[in-house]
Amino acid sequence: MSASDGVAARAVDVWKEYGSGDAAVTALAGVSVELEKSRFTAIMGPSGSGKSTLMHCLAGLDDVTRGEVWIGDTKVTGLKDRGLTELRRDKVGFIFQQFNLLPTLTAEENITLPLAIGGKKVDRAWFDVVVDTVGLRDRLTHRPTQLSGGQQQRVACARALVSRPDVVFADEPTGNLDSQSGAEVLGFLQRSAREFGQTIVMVTHDPNAASYADRVIFLKDGLIVRELLSPSAEEVLDTMKHLDGVVVPHV
């Protein structure tokens, strides 16, 4: 099977189960989804809905029990550690809730870290575009401890973008930020999808954050239950409220 044009990442009937027997927990119960290129997709759902698990499986950070995951033309499912490592290095970017910057490196070194690890040259023009977009020009020589939370997360965003990955996965990127900084980061993610054509997948439980996305997918009990295109925050919040009433038929 080869990926059709316009799809950056794809899950095909993905199941994820933890434990076995009576203690078995089904986190994903046959999720199939296609994430289009150059779009900003948000995955939403209440706690325990499986939204983080889905992202981890898509990003090759976790393996699936059944089904297949593809990133671009690469079949992620079945890759060994080395293949997964290279996939993460070359095709995927990450933004975490905890920023996760290396305290020993300057902001610039943190941004170019994925390239340095892969032994690749930094595309200076692209680097400049990214740095100017996140507004970190005058902070490049600072260490993470000298930066505010919002600045740190913008460094993390720049790091995810600088290697031009197929997909950037963001896991609750605004979870540790105040609303002002959060808005800046979300605005930046939105712009990079619209202006640079960067595919972005964000997991969040914040309806306001989800309203920045082009498409919002709702998960409940390991299944995709709803989908909205370019919704407002109110619409998302409304949908979330209704999700509680949705009964998911288990297969």
Next chain:
Amino acid sequence: MFKATIKSLLSRKLRLVLSALAVVLGVMFVSGSFVLTDTLQRSFTDLFSSAFANVDVSVSPKTEKGKEPQPITPQAVADVKSVPGVASAVGDVQGSARPIGKNGKVMTTSGAPRFGSNWTGTGQEKIREGRAPQADDEVIVGAYLASSGQFKVGDDIALLTLEPKKTFKITGIYEYAGGRDSLGGELSVAFTEPVAQQLLLGRKDAFSSITVTAANGTSEDALRDAVAAKLGSAYEVKTGAALAKEQADQVNEGLKFFNYVLLGFAGIALFVGIFIILNTFSIIVAQRTRELALLRSMGASRGQVIGSVVLEAFVIGLIASVVGLGAGIGIGALLAKIFSSVGGTNLQLAGIGVPMSAVISSFAVGIVVTVVAAVMPALRASRIAPVAAMREAATPDRPLTKVTIIGALVAAAGGTALGFGFKQASLPLIFGGILVAFVGVALLTPLLSKPMVSLIGRLLSWSMPGLLGRRNSARNPRRTAITAAALMVGISLITGVSVVLTSATKSIEKLAAGQIQTDLIISGEGQMEGMPATFKPEVLKKVEQTDGVSSAFGWSSDGVLQGEDQLFAVAVSDVPAMKQMFGLKPHSGEIAPLRDDQLALSEAQAAEKGWSLGTKVTLQLARASEPKTFTVGFIWAKTQVLQGALVLPASAGKDFRSDGIGQAFLQVKPGASVADVQKRVEPLFADNPEISVQDRSAFVKQTTSQFDTVLLMIQILLALAILIAVLGVINTLALSVIERTRELGLLRAIGMRRAQVMRMITVESVVISVFGAVLGLAVGVALGLATVQALKDQGITEIGFPWMTMVQYLVVAAVVGVIAAILPAIRAARLNVLDAIAYE
């Protein structure tokens, strides 16, 4: 609180194992030393009680200080026989006899004596094979000599005694009670009585001792008193039991010293252990900041927090002591076994015992060391404000000013103590000074670590993982510094010793090259039984007449008594030759041949003694019946040769214990080849394989080769201190890996390969180890130079650096760094990416 501590302990098994290991090794060394020496002591006590099993009373000549004991006459033996209650009295002859093996080399032991005796047939020796010697050219040999030299009955055996090589026919082989080959690895041989007297004592009708057995019903004590009454005051009369105890005590005194040396090295290992434990607890406390502050916020007092950390240390110390004691018993037993079987000691081991001292010291040392090392981090932990718990801020670097000032003061105090120690030649002060200086330097290392680590790191960080590794090692200067300081201790001690020995070698070389104008040196190798081997003065005459020799002189040496002072004296055959070859210059008087009642000495010794030209000195020579008066004939000016030796005329040598020449020096005629002359002189000593003729460089090499042995021994003994330091590196890395789990997870998430993660950890490890080695080399060189300075008057005038050795240590440190990184690196590489990122 107690429960919380135990729970926290158990939940971190790895931490427990790592911090305990350093204590375990130190305690193992301590208890192992005790077990080893205790076992050996009891073995030697057994050995001597069996050696004197057949002796009820033993008579030996009374020794007067400075005089050689008078031999026992046959009349005295007859007198003892006549004492009522005596069942038998046998005159024994005993003296040094060194067998020559089938390979032509003199056979050696590792400490046990090589001796000959007269075959009396009445001792505890039993003929195993063959018969007793009857003719003058026959001997019976001990079974151990036979087995180790592969001699059989009927073989010829060459022996060195007071006389040069003589060959005998082996008529039999004897063993000891219980079929033992030897009592303690000694090489022994027995002659007929007249031969033994001639070869071993150098005179006819003389005995070294009388072995007396008691008739039934006579007690040892009663017999001793009766014999003593009969013989009068010129003899020492002892019971066999007393003699056994005396000899065992003598050996055990030596073992005690051996034990002190081992304990000294154990102390160094534990000292290093303190660094490691201190570091481990500091890291653990840093990682437990949240946990401890949470306890504080829930109302735990500072005392309880301190108690919690100290209790953790106590439990670790206790467990480590038990394990260390057990391991020490094993190691001690193993070493005793090796000691008794390897190297020809052939000692019958008494059962392995665990002395109380081993148990007490293990627990005392293990627990005290651990608790002491934990107190500082505990105090720091108690100062953490409860609010810090909730903030996830990394503990900011505290300024290094305070620690640096304290470090400088402590290092200065240590240096001062060291200086005083050298001045007063006080060993405790020297060692104390060195240890205190180490602590001072360790406190200074955090300051040094920033520039040093970045310098060393730059050499290694050509790739991203390398750069990260370097940055990580510079991240916590205190932690890096203390880990490196632990490695510093061992390396600096070895380097210091090695600087001193290299300087000594260089001094000797310079002395040989500059001041001694001799081409060939004839010397006897050292002998375990006492003085070095010698040759007869007549042979020296032949050397002088050898074709190509322009001049030669030699000396015999002995200790002489001046009042209560034991002095070293040489009887020189030719003073003008000595003056010329040693380049002696007069200080007062004229350097000319000494009359029979004259002596000469150095400027320094004359100043020390307060003697000047014409001073009359009364000396007791070993074989002289009366003290003799000598007049100071000349004093030579300051020089490096012949330090602290009185020069006596050749005639005085007759009254030495042996007038044999121990060392001789010769110069060849201009134009003659040294090698040719050597070839012509060597045959004169063909029957005396213990004497060697060497040219100057060979002689220097032989003299300095003992330094290599010393260095090797110290390296082996310090290996444990270095091993513990390596554990410290592993420990620091492992704890750092745990601490940086999230970062490692991130690096893996953004695409760092496992191999790259391992390289990153390895670089960090190598940077720390090399930093430790560089510190060690620097401190070692400083210690070595201080020692050399202090020993200037002892003849170490040159300064030499063991460059090769120092480079080796650096390389070894780098290799050690790679090895230390293996386990932490594997652990880091195996981290599950998702778990690691979510790690709190």
